[in-house]
Amino acid sequence: xxxxxxxxxxxxxxxxxxxxxxxxxxxxxxxxxxxxxxxxxxxxxxxxxxxxxxxxxxxxxxxxxxxxxxxxxxxxxxxxxxxxxxxxxxxxxxxxxxxxxxxxxxxxxxxxxxxxxxxxxxxxxxxxxxxxxxxxxxxxxxxxxxxxxxxxxxxxxxxxxxxxxxxxxxxxxxxxxxxxxxxxxxxxxxxxxxxxxxxxxxxxxxxxxxxxxxxx
Amino acid sequence: xxxxxxxxxxxxxxxxxxxxxxxxxxxxxxxxxxxxxxxxxxxxxxxxxxxxxxxxxxxxxxxxxxxxxxxxxxxxxxxxxxxxxxxxxxxxxxxxxxxxxxxxxxxxxxxxxxxxxxxxxxxxxxxxxxxxxxxxxxxxxxxxxxxxxxxxxxxxxxxxxxxxxxxxxxxxxxxxxxxxxxxxxxxxxxxxxxxxxxxxxxxxxxxxxxxxxxxx
Numbered sequence: 001x002x003x004x005x006x007x008x009x010x011x012x013x014x015x016x017x018x019x020x021x022x023x024x025x026x027x028x029x030x031x032x033x034x035x036x037x038x039x040x041x042x043x044x045x046x047x048x049x050x051x052x053x054x055x056x057x058x059x060x061x062x063x064x065x066x067x068x069x070x071x072x073x074x075x076x077x078x079x080x081x082x083x084x085x086x087x088x089x090x091x092x093x094x095x096x097x098x099x100x101x102x103x104x105x106x107x108x109x110x111x112x113x114x115x116x117x118x119x120x121x122x123x124x125x126x127x128x129x130x131x132x133x134x135x136x137x138x139x140x141x142x143x144x145x146x147x148x149x150x151x152x153x154x155x156x157x158x159x160x161x162x163x164x165x166x167x168x169x170x171x172x173x174x175x176x177x178x179x180x181x182x183x184x185x186x187x188x189x190x191x192x193x194x195x196x197x198x199x200x201x202x203x204x205x206x207x208x209x210x211x212x213x214x215x216x
Numbered sequence: 217x218x219x220x221x222x223x224x225x226x227x228x229x230x231x232x233x234x235x236x237x238x239x240x241x242x243x244x245x246x247x248x249x250x251x252x253x254x255x256x257x258x259x260x261x262x263x264x265x266x267x268x269x270x271x272x273x274x275x276x277x278x279x280x281x282x283x284x285x286x287x288x289x290x291x292x293x294x295x296x297x298x299x300x301x302x303x304x305x306x307x308x309x310x311x312x313x314x315x316x317x318x319x320x321x322x323x324x325x326x327x328x329x330x331x332x333x334x335x336x337x338x339x340x341x342x343x344x345x346x347x348x349x350x351x352x353x354x355x356x357x358x359x360x361x362x363x364x365x366x367x368x369x370x371x372x373x374x375x376x377x378x379x380x381x382x383x384x385x386x387x388x389x390x391x392x393x394x395x396x397x398x399x400x401x402x403x404x405x406x407x408x409x410x411x412x413x414x415x416x417x418x419x420x421x422x423x424x425x426x427x428x429x430x431x432x
Contacts, residue, residue, distance in 0.1 A: 034253065035385075112385065149404075159383065159398045166382025167375065169251075169328065170419060177419040182375045188365075188412045189405030196404045203386060203393040 020057050023047045027068045031109025035165075036065065038109075065113050066123045072110045073127055075103055080131045084138050090147035093138055097160065097190070098183040104164040105179035106172065111165040115158065115205070132206060149192045151199050158205035160186050236273050239263045243284045247325025251381075252281065254325075281329050282339045288326045289343055291319055296347045300354050306363035309354055313376065313406070314399040320380040321395035322388065327381040331374065331421070348422060365408045367415050374421035376402050 012020060026047035030038035040061055044054040058064040079099045086092030104111050113124060132154060139157075142148035163182070170178045228236060242263035246254035256277055260270040274280040295315045302308030320327050329340060348370060355373075358364035379402075383394045 037250065111382075115385065156397070156401060159394060159401070162382045162385050162394075163379030163398065164382065165385060166327075166379045169331065169378050169381060170421060171424070174419040174421070174424075177417055178375060178378075178421070180416045181372070181418050182379065184413055184415050185372060185375070185402070185405040187405075188409070189401040189403075191409075191411055191413075193404070193407075193409045193411050195407055195409050197400055197407075199400050200396045201393055202397050203390040205386060205390070205394070208387070208390075 016057075019047075019049055019053055023049060023054060023057060023064070024068055027064055031065070031068060031113075032107045033168075035108035036061075036112045040064070065109075069110050069113055070123075072103065072107065073114075073123065076100065076110075076114070077127065077131060079103065080134050080138075084134050088145075089138055089141035090145055093142045093148060093190075094187050096135065096138070097157075097187055098180065100161065101164050101167075101179040101183040101186075102176060104161060105167045105170075105175045105182075108165050108168050111161055115161060143192075146192055149190060149196055152190055153202055153206075155202045155205045155207075156190065159203070162205075232273075235263075235265055235269055239265060239270055239273060239280070240284055243280055247281070247284060247329075248323045249384075251324035252277075252328045256280070281325075285326050285329050286339075288319065288323065289330075289339065292316065292326075292330070293343060293347060295319065296350050300350050304361075305354055305357035306361055309358045309364060309406075310403050312351065312354070313373070313403055314396065316377065317380050317383075317395040317399040317402075318392060320377060321383045321386075321391045324381050324384050327377055331377060359408075362408055365406060365412055368406055369418055371418040371421045372406065375419070378421075 023043065027038075027043045030043060030046055040054060041051065043064070044051050047054070058067070079096055083092035083096035083099075086095065114128065135157060136154055139148055139152060139154070143150055143152070163186075164179065167175065167178045167182060239259065243254075243259045246259060246262055256270060257267065259280070260267050263270070274283070295312055299308035299312035299315075302311065330344065351373060352370055355364055355368060355370070359366055359368070380395065380398070383391065383398060386394045
């Protein structure tokens with residue numbers, strides 16, 4: 001799985017391709033602003049196509065979600081691969097946190113799709129398991145160098161990603177500033193320090209995500 | 217302003233009171249789960265009353281919002297007053313952060329209403345200006361004792377509150393755990409430490425909120 005979208009169907013005619021692009025644009029905007037709550041009916045209305053056209057191109061909402069977020073999923077994967085390739089694991093971990101915050105801040109839908117407990121999407125579930133495994137390994141290395149706090153768990157990154165989703169309530173022009181400042185504060189919270197408090201019990205976010213069935 | 221809702225109208229008849237309670241319950245649930253995007257039409261449908269009944273009780277959406285969140289606004293105010301009354305300013309500040317996170321995590325609508333740049337609600341705007349002023353004073357005291365990082369600004373608390381809004385995407389049963397763990401991590405980010413990184417420029421969240429006109 002690389003996040004590539006493969007279309008086995010023959011190439012689309014120009015008007016069909018135009019419809020498809022219009023649907024993807026409309027869905028991208030709706031999902032980014034409102035998360036995955038936006039309905040297929042709202043997508044069709046925003047794209048100015050009939051429901052029949054929408055369902056011919058995307059038989060299920062998940063098929064639409066997979067295509068809408070193919071770019072984000074690829075970007076997300078690259079961010080994690082880059083961070084893991086850094087010879088300094090804390091610097092790599094910090095780059096993952098900062099770049100993911102910027103990727104996620106304006107896109108509630110992508111965070112929803114990535115974290116959803118039951119997404120019925122092989123693209124998302126396989127990516128997630130792989131990326132979470134890589135980040136866990138990176139975090140272990142960053143703990144060994146003494147930079148990442150020893151009580152950090154992957155669920156704390158889950159909390160951070162969901163939190164970035166909340167920042168999308170800021171005005172669009174402020175979002176990159178909000179994301180970077182928030183990431184810097186979060187990193188100082190993740191950093192090992194003798195002054196750090198004792199963390200209370202964690203919510204089982206990642207366990208929920210990984211328990212999600214592979215297909216629906 | 218104390219957040220009390222005063223009704224100048226004569227006492228309602230039993231059936232009118234029942235309608236009013238049903239509308240408030242429905243709006244509370246919708247706003248908590250979806251934020252203030254939920255429309256008056258959706259509120260009427262969920263409450264199983266006609267639009268005419270809804271608009272007779274609440275002529276504007278803001279009037280409904282004010283009544284729905286009167287309890288939260290009172291709770292929020294009490295949290296800030298309690299924190300400011302603590303003789304140890306860092307402990308007071310920490311209690312504000314932790315208790316606000318628990319108050320906000322399950323309630324997107326309240327965070328939206330509190331942070332909205334243009335709410336047309338004297339109740340919210342006056343409370344906000346007063347509470348933000350009190351928190352700013354508390355933060356200054358907590359910096360003086362050397363516990364709060366010197367580069368903390370009120371916008372960082374704004375980021376934190378918006379972030380709590382994002383945590384409402386967790387399953388309801390996990391929200392209190394998520395809120396407390398997230399607050400503890402955030403507090404370690406807010407804590408003064410020589411290991412802390414340099415914070416990038418802040419987004420002008422609070423300025424936006426305080427610039428909001430007093431009436432619309």
